[in-house]
Amino acid sequence: MSRESDTRAAAARHLEAAQCHACGHVFLPFGPVCPRCWSDRLGKRALTGLGEVATFTVYRQQYHPDFPTPYVIALVALREGPRMISSIVDCPPEAVRVGMAVRVRFKPRCERWLPLFVPAADAACPATAHRGLKE
Numbered sequence: 073m074s075r076e077s078d079t080r081a082a083a084a085r086h087l088e089a090a091q092c093h094a095c096g097h098v099f100l101p102f103g104p105v106c107p108r109c110w111s112d113r114l115g116k117r118a119l120t121g122l123g124e125v126a127t128f129t130v131y132r133q134q135y136h137p138d139f140p141t142p143y144v145i146a147l148v149a150l151r152e153g154p155r156m157i158s159s160i161v162d163c164p165p166e167a168v169r170v171g172m173a174v175r176v177r178f179k180p181r182c183e184r185w186l187p188l189f190v191p192a193a194d195a196a197c198p199a200t201a202h203r204g205l206k207e
Contacts, residue, residue: 087119121176
């Protein structure tokens with residue numbers, strides 16, 4: 073698994089994780105060995121892009137001009153097991169909750185497609201004003 077394969081998956085607009093052929097563990101980020109059994113027999117597994125917010129923080133300090141405040145950084149527990157850090161967009165920060173159902177949405181940024189998360193259809197969000205990265 074390489075950073076290049078991560079980039080290709082994002083460009084194709086789907087999430088992938090590493091899967092160990094020895095023990096079946098699905099994990100992120102990609103690495104040279106399985107973090108559970110240390111096997112190097114790894115493959116890729118497509119992910120649904122569905123998950124829920126495990127925890128989050130709202131940034132109110134602007135650190136970069138492309139990240140207007142406030143914006144939400146969250147640890148997303150993906151349905152298949154891995155967790156990843158990303159932004160929650162298209163939802164006001166005050167509406168984000170632990171346990172909120174989310175789905176991936178890829179947005180272009182600097183010639184790359186970033187996997188960001190939006191409330192899933194069954195997760196009510198009171199407003200859809202865009203927050204997060206500029207397109």
